[in-house]
Amino acid sequence: MAESRFPSPFEVEAPDGIEGWEELYPYSVVFSEERRSYEDDRFWFWDSMHWGSAMTPWDSTFLEMAIASLSQFNSRHYRIPPADGIDFRVLYGYPYFSPVTIEDGSRIESRVPDFVERAGHYFANWDQLYDNWLGKIRATIDEITAINLTPLPEMEDLEVITSGLGTGTGHHLQVEYRRFKDLCLQVWQYHFEFLNLGYAAYLDFFGFCKQAWPSIPDLGIAKMVAGVEVDLFRPNEELKVLARKAIDGGLARVFDTPNDVAAIRAAVAETDFEAHWNDVSDPWFNFSSGTGFYHYDKTWCDYPEIPYAFIKDYIAKIEAGEDITRPIDAIRAERDRVVEEYGDLLQTDEDRQAFQEKLGLARVVFPYVENHNFYIEHWTMSVIWRKLRELGQMLLKEDITTAEDDVFYFRRDEIDEVLWDIYSGWAVNAPTRGPGYWPPRIARRREIVDRFRAWQPPKALGEPPDVVTEPFTIMLWGITSDSVQGWLGAEEGADELTGMAASPGIVEGPARLVFNPEDIGDIADGEILVSPITAPSWAPVFPKIQACVTDIGGMMSHAAIVCREYGIPAVTGTGFGTREIKTGDLIRVDGSAGTVTKLE
């Protein structure tokens, strides 16, 4: 029997042995008695798309920064008429979101002139502002890279004295850390500077098409904005170039053992391959094999065995005579055909003009909507995680911690206190409390996070909405009134799952469940990838798989876009694919109907 509502956040059965867990996260992001009546009244969904695993304390910083920034641009910058922000909480390590929509007609109405003026400015100057944005991102990355979080010196440099500086490195260390946190928030502000507007423009084109052609499949609309050359595809394209250079340089066999990084590095030294690698790896291989939201997400430059393994696959394909180039001309030809043919079906000049205008705007915003992901989630976040590992080294050296990655088990504000402890101990030249205080606490926190990870969070909390109207919730997370009802009605052990018909075609094959990026190497040719979500850096596995099924994600999610490029079926947003399907299950994926069926 279908439930009528999801569990209240106050009634969810907690994982065992997590007493004291609240101190892992800021007081403002946990459900609490003070806001209980507000919180109990709302609908909350777990964003498993970006945070499929429990967050350590420092990692949860980016949940707060991202969603506060998203909200701020909706509510305070652009005055999106029907939507303020998205409220967010952390429950047992997992993020839950609740869209704040505006119901009052006169309030909505009063925001329209501001929205028109403000959004209008961005749409009218998009390309110039986007160029400017690229400059801001690069400058921010440079600034983060230059942040100095190294251990304090035995004695200040003489120049500190001779220049009459009057302040010391202990103070600077604290300034630098605070600056680092500020830059993290700054970059997440930039992340949403364009994104909400980009989605709005895309939604507008989408809405026009649905009105002109009520039965048009979502895929038809998505195809009209496909085939744009975006930076997000660049890392994968560079792997193909490298595979060819390896073959041309007689180095193909070196990649048969991609995990032997030292041997490969030695073999490619002073070759064209190495020269090209060095040319492109910064920035293009600052490419995370996860969503970029976890400190342990592995980037290609730090873990070259990941791109080496992809290069090995590409070498095999080239040697087998396969054409591995992205069929960009074919994608564009198909896009142009689709646009022309739908356009031909319109009957008035006004409609044709509106169609061209909206399509034009959707295409203008599309590169940003795709590329921001590389610049922020991949590149900048790689730099940020690297900087935090530097900090982790420093804490280890100061005996505050016992492992480099202990740093991620501190809340970001606790680090301020730790740095004060280090500074004052250094200044006084007396023992710090940290080495005795933190290690047992961090050990306990590790235990708690491990327990969170072994626990299955509910998909949603609270009262389901009659209708989901918040445009970004629909667009980005693929969450609609129907999908929420589907979660309520879903029974465990069902043989059929439904989701978004994201890329057409019907195939049958064995399932391969992949939860962690480290496991993508297990995927064999002809398998069907079943995962919570996919990251752009998984692109090289798409030529191997027959189809893709994800728990969450809409028509414009990464899996959907890439599957359409490769012409393989995809069903996204199934809700429970990874729960109901096991590796080795024979399944049928119908990417046209949006269904996944277990065959045995």
Next chain:
Amino acid sequence: MCQACPIIDWAELLPAVQSFTARRVTDTMADFIVWFDRYEQAHKPLVGGKNASLGEMMVAELPVPPGFAVTVDAYQLIWADRALVSDVNDLLVSIDHDDARANRHTSEQIRARIEQAPVPEPVVGDVADAYRLLAEHCEIEDVPVAVRSSATAEDLPDASFAGQQDSFLWIRGLDDVIDNLRRCWSSLFTDRAIAYRHGMGYLHTSIAMSVGVQKMVDPVASGVAFTLNPSNGDRSQVAIDASWGLGEAVVSGEVTPDNFLVDKVIHEIVERNLSDKHIEYRLTDGGSIDKVEVEADRREIACVTDDELKAIAVLARRAEKHYGCPQDVEWAIDRHLPAGDNVLMLQSRPETVWSRKPIQPVANTAAGGVSSIVSTLLSPVHKKPSAESQPRDNT
């Protein structure tokens, strides 16, 4: 005695026949034959409306079953037989238009007289050559054909007034083709056709008859397709009704067909409603059409494959583009053609319901740019009326 039906010496029409011949395209070798795949606009007066439409479909690169038209010149030539003209004139003049039964009797006499008259030798020669070529083309000896009348009336607005336009199915061998050619000619003189021309004040000579000879299709399944969604007028969709066997079961309403909606542009099957198709009309080897029960295991499965649906949608759209307006097409899946080439178009005519409605501009288009985005944000595309939200079960 009918004063309104002037008696005309048909032989006087012969110069007009000559002028038709002069207009003929040079690559047509036979005098009395126009192959559908060589059809040109100028042939229309020679081949009549129905044949012209098949020829036009071939021009549009729609896969019409192969065949040819026996031109109106062949029909005109039979009136070179003075005895035939005289006998038919006598019978026409004798008609009492107020007496329907007598009229029917006279019509039968006229038709019998026309069907007894020898077909002129040059016509027999051309038809024999063409039929032989068609059989060779199809690689079937004595290829089964449909023989259909296709009336033409150059100066009249609507050729279909000729009334009976007969179709004779599953005709095999030259002798039977010739016999049915005559039956088509004579169908211009059914009682209804005579009465209609009389009533409208049209000359009996104002209309002439071409005859189509077309390879018979033996359909696994057949049906109709509209190049729009008939439930909402959405022009991006092709709506397809399909049932087993010949189209008769659907047309007569004896079977609820499978119904599909296919996107015209990306060819996705957007909707699929299968139904219980309990009977079908099938051609028998003997050439008759039988109504038979559909075996249990075929009744509720789709009678067309996804690839066939896509092919039907592509062809229907091609017809729509060619004719410049929404179309209502008849199609069939041929049992003997290889998959990929087995979808055939039988007819295409303008859709009349939605095409006549005034054009509704797409909502919101008046407000361009950012204002339109506001409207989109205020009425999200996925928003559904609350009546549709699921009833709660609180147990």
